[in-house]
Amino acid sequence: MAVSPLAPDSFPDLPRIEGVTFATGAAGIKYKNRDDVMLALLKPGTTVAGVFTTSATRSANVLDCQAKLGGDERGPAAIFVNSGNSNAFTGKHGDGSVTAICDAISAVAGIDQSRIFTSSTGVIGEPLPFEKITFKVADLHKDQSPDGIAAAAKAIMTTDTFPKGATTTVDIDGQQVTIAGIAKGSGMIAPDMATMLVYIFTDAKIGHEALQWLLTDLTNKTFNNITVDSDTSTSDTLLMAATGASGVDVTSQNAFAMALHGVMEALAHQVVRDGEGATKFVTVTCSGAETDADARKVAMAIANSPLVKTAIAGEDANWGRIVMAIGKAGAKADRDLISISFGDIMVAKEGWRAPDYSEEAASAYMKNDEIKITVDLGLGDGTSTAWTCDLTHGYISINADYRS
Amino acid sequence: MAVSPLAPDSFPDLPRIEGVTFATGAAGIKYKNRDDVMLALLKPGTTVAGVFTTSATRSANVLDCQAKLGGDERGPAAIFVNSGNSNAFTGKHGDGSVTAICDAISAVAGIDQSRIFTSSTGVIGEPLPFEKITFKVADLHKDQSPDGIAAAAKAIMTTDTFPKGATTTVDIDGQQVTIAGIAKGSGMIAPDMATMLVYIFTDAKIGHEALQWLLTDLTNKTFNNITVDSDTSTSDTLLMAATGASGVDVTSQNAFAMALHGVMEALAHQVVRDGEGATKFVTVTCSGAETDADARKVAMAIANSPLVKTAIAGEDANWGRIVMAIGKAGAKADRDLISISFGDIMVAKEGWRAPDYSEEAASAYMKNDEIKITVDLGLGDGTSTAWTCDLTHGYISINADYRS
Numbered sequence: 001m002a003v004s005p006l007a008p009d010s011f012p013d014l015p016r017i018e019g020v021t022f023a024t025g026a027a028g029i030k031y032k033n034r035d036d037v038m039l040a041l042l043k044p045g046t047t048v049a050g051v052f053t054t055s056a057t058r059s060a061n062v063l064d065c066q067a068k069l070g071g072d073e074r075g076p077a078a079i080f081v082n083s084g085n086s087n088a089f090t091g092k093h094g095d096g097s098v099t100a101i102c103d104a105i106s107a108v109a110g111i112d113q114s115r116i117f118t119s120s121t122g123v124i125g126e127p128l129p130f131e132k133i134t135f136k137v138a139d140l141h142k143d144q145s146p147d148g149i150a151a152a153a154k155a156i157m158t159t160d161t162f163p164k165g166a167t168t169t170v171d172i173d174g175q176q177v178t179i180a181g182i183a184k185g186s187g188m189i190a191p192d193m194a195t196m197l198v199y200i201f202t203d204a205k206i207g208h209e210a211l212q213w214l215l216t217d218l219t220n221k222t223f224n225n226i227t228v229d230s231d232t233s234t235s236d237t238l239l240m241a242a243t244g245a246s247g248v249d250v251t252s253q254n255a256f257a258m259a260l261h262g263v264m265e266a267l268a269h270q271v272v273r274d275g276e277g278a279t280k281f282v283t284v285t286c287s288g289a290e291t292d293a294d295a296r297k298v299a300m301a302i303a304n305s306p307l308v309k310t311a312i313a314g315e316d317a318n319w320g321r322i323v324m325a326i327g328k329a330g331a332k333a334d335r336d337l338i339s340i341s342f343g344d345i346m347v348a349k350e351g352w353r354a355p356d357y358s359e360e361a362a363s364a365y366m367k368n369d370e371i372k373i374t375v376d377l378g379l380g381d382g383t384s385t386a387w388t389c390d391l392t393h394g395y396i397s398i399n400a401d402y403r404s
Numbered sequence: 405m406a407v408s409p410l411a412p413d414s415f416p417d418l419p420r421i422e423g424v425t426f427a428t429g430a431a432g433i434k435y436k437n438r439d440d441v442m443l444a445l446l447k448p449g450t451t452v453a454g455v456f457t458t459s460a461t462r463s464a465n466v467l468d469c470q471a472k473l474g475g476d477e478r479g480p481a482a483i484f485v486n487s488g489n490s491n492a493f494t495g496k497h498g499d500g501s502v503t504a505i506c507d508a509i510s511a512v513a514g515i516d517q518s519r520i521f522t523s524s525t526g527v528i529g530e531p532l533p534f535e536k537i538t539f540k541v542a543d544l545h546k547d548q549s550p551d552g553i554a555a556a557a558k559a560i561m562t563t564d565t566f567p568k569g570a571t572t573t574v575d576i577d578g579q580q581v582t583i584a585g586i587a588k589g590s591g592m593i594a595p596d597m598a599t600m601l602v603y604i605f606t607d608a609k610i611g612h613e614a615l616q617w618l619l620t621d622l623t624n625k626t627f628n629n630i631t632v633d634s635d636t637s638t639s640d641t642l643l644m645a646a647t648g649a650s651g652v653d654v655t656s657q658n659a660f661a662m663a664l665h666g667v668m669e670a671l672a673h674q675v676v677r678d679g680e681g682a683t684k685f686v687t688v689t690c691s692g693a694e695t696d697a698d699a700r701k702v703a704m705a706i707a708n709s710p711l712v713k714t715a716i717a718g719e720d721a722n723w724g725r726i727v728m729a730i731g732k733a734g735a736k737a738d739r740d741l742i743s744i745s746f747g748d749i750m751v752a753k754e755g756w757r758a759p760d761y762s763e764e765a766a767s768a769y770m771k772n773d774e775i776k777i778t779v780d781l782g783l784g785d786g787t788s789t790a791w792t793c794d795l796t797h798g799y800i801s802i803n804a805d806y807r808s
Contacts, residue, residue, distance in 0.1 A: 053731075054732075055728070055731030055732055056730065056731045056732075056733070056734075056735070056736070056737040056739075057727050057728065057730055057731030057737065057739055057742070058731065088724075088727065089724065089727045089739065089752070089755065089756065090756060091739070091740060091754070091755040091756035092740075093756070123724065124724030124725075124727055124728065125723065125724045125727060125752065125756070125757050126757075234727065234728055234731050306710070306799075306803070307803060310799070310800055310803035310804040311803065311804065313800070313804040314803070314804035316804070319529065320492075320493065320527065320528030320529045321528075323461050323492070323493045323528055323529060323638065324459070324461065324528065324638055326460065326461055327457075327459030327460045327461030327462065327638050328458075328459055328460075329460070331460070332460070333460040333461065335460075335461055335493065335495075336495060336496075338461070348493070348529065350495070351493065351495040352493065352494060352495035352497070352529070353529050353530075390804075391800065391804070392800060392804065393797055393800050393801075393804075395710075395714070395800075396714055396717070396795065396796060396797050396799075396800055397797075399710070399711060399714035399715065399718070400714040400715065400717040400718035400720070400794075400795070400796065400797075
């Protein structure tokens with residue numbers, strides 16, 4: 001599979017995070033000749049928070065993680081991920097697979113079961129061959145290295161066309177803390193699902209409740225505002241681990257929240273840039289809505305619309321389809337107050353085509369790789385931004401042309 | 405544009421409906437060398453009911469129809485439709501266009517403005533050249549014929565690949581009433597919208613309130629359960645006219661309701677069969693839900709899922725994507741109670757792959773033109789059926805490859 005034309009030039013140089021080590025290995029779950037398992041070990045006292053898919057058919061691993069979060073955090077912890085099989089819709093066998101993996105890690109690494117968090121990503125409904133994983137656990141324990149995060153970013157890929165990472169440092173009263181994160185998604189190939197997994201590490205010190213609140217809030221501004229095809233995975237998982245090794249308490253530190261927001265937004269954008277068949281990266285902003293929630297409905301309705309996304313693929317300045325998407329969004333809107341812009345070009349104003357609209361200028365703008373669509377509803381102060389990609393023949397090829 | 409492979413063999417032989425006459429003409433609004441306007445005249449006392457798009461950016465015509473329904477029904481009435489321009493998002497000009505058309509019809513046919521219902525379908529955001537229409541009104545009045553319904557079905561087409569019609573007769577205590585309907589949708593080509601228009605005529609006698617209630621109820625079982633691409637038109641309109649010319653009162657007659665249901669379902673299916681790029685007609689039934697509303701959420705989530713629809717296009721028995729769609733639907737579901745069938749083949753049972761699942765048999769089934777997907781949630785008595793088509797390269801070609 002060719003690398004997405006929207007991929008960043010290179011994978012960032014991710015720094016060590018004190019208190020975290022990584023190892024990867026090739027368990028042969030589905031893929032040949034590549035790493036497909038990763039184990040991260042976290043120092044005693046590491047705070048772990050998470051955000052998960054809301055799917056009613058979520059995987060055994062997701063259910064297990066949700067049950068474990070918020071417990072006693074004094075001991076060491078671990079995050080394990082396998083690619084190639086999602087362990088979703090695998091009945092009691094799936095629950096047993098999670099237990100077997102956690103048992104193996106607990107035995108070899110001396111970590112309490114309740115502090116071991118696992119994710120699986122790949123095909124749905126196939127029993128997970130967990131023996132292949134438990135067989136590898138001793139090696140994964142032995143090979144731990146503080147420099148393994150780049151290899152981990154590759155091991156968690158399914159049909160991603162590039163590994164995804166982001167990092168930043170924050171100055172808190174003259175002391176530095178570091179954040180580094182990796183993600184996978186949303187390339188896929190039948191019968192895999194578009195699943196998103198994200199792991200973020202920091203040496204900052206912060207309690208579980210504060211970290212969980214921050215993570216949930218920032219997810220609603222980043223990962224929850226991206227869409228490739230409106231489908232929702234059974235496995236989506238975002239885990240964040242704060243080791244506290246820097247000794248710097250970041251609780252209620254706005255600088256830390258802003259830095260984390262930046263890392264999460266960068267990873268979210270990389271997921272969209274690897275959307276199946278994507279050739280355009282699209283930013284949709286809705287302002288002037290009665291509420292932020294209404295603005296989000298409109299931005300997501302536009303970002304999810306197959307008609308809007310195919311028009312963008314065709315480099316067609318088809319703003320009538322934006323009007324359609326606003327109309328169906330379920331948010332309060334008044335035709336005669338709506339304005340729509342493509343980039344800096346106002347295409348519609350006050351309920352009609354803008355008086356100086358130039359089809360030629362709008363068409364030229366649509367040839368860009370990055371497209372900005374801005375809608376103002378003219379009603380209030382509500383605003384929201386969503387990110388998506390175009391809908392192309394590539395999406396159909398990836399999802400329809402190959403048989404499972 | 406080639407006719408859809410799912411098209412019926414031929415257009416049905418639609419009977420005369422006493423009290424209704426039709427005429428069509430070529431106003432040259434957008435298309436060349438074809439009829440693009442139709443006018444139906446309805447005898448005095450005809451009951452008119454309607455169901456419309458819920459879009460917040462609905463067209464001037466839709467707003468005008470909604471305002472007029474339920475008024476004094478003693479006089480004659482008219483239904484006018486043009487194709488090639490939707491008169492949506494055309495500001496005050498759009499409202500004026502509707503008034504100008506109604507004025508012209510009122511003057512030539514002696515019908516009160518409040519009894520003239522109009523629809524426009526086609527490009528969004530372009531001013532409607534209403535003078536081309538008003539210029540044709542005298543001809544449309546002069547050419548009225550009780551046999552014009554088949555020509556009307558063609559005149560309202562935009563990028564439909566075949567005209568759509570259905571008819572039935574009902575016996576009410578030994579007396580016959582007739583129902584005949586026509587529809588357009590959902591073929592489209594940039595920059596047209598997927599718009600659906602439906603007009604149903606009957607010589608039955610029924611009051612406005614009873615007809616409106618019946619139409620709304622049956623729409624929720626037919627047209628509101630079809631989807632091609634989840635996008636919602638600014639123009640969707642269903643109008644029904646009951647002339648009463650048969651003298652047969654059908655108020656509260658279950659036989660009439662069932663017959664009308666049949667006509668509406670047949671037209672709804674034809675719209676799906678003309679879905680952009682469609683090669684498979686798909687029926688999705690959800691049973692065992694806690695409520696009918698939950699069942700509808702699940703059936704529509706499956707029918708709207710791009711991943712499910714591309715899998716069907718690829719003849720891929722990818723039931724993991726059905727699990728995904730059930731999970732995201734927002735309905736109550738318990739993994740361990742869910743079963744899924746393709747046709748008569750049970751693929752998943754009690755939260756896991758069915759014990760005697762045969763990938764070979766399921767793959768062979770997916771080669772059919774008509775696919776039935778059945779999901780049982782195992783929770784209650786709620787049930788619902790949705791109809792959709794597959795998502796193919798043809799959809800992308802129609803909506804992305806051509807520039808407006």
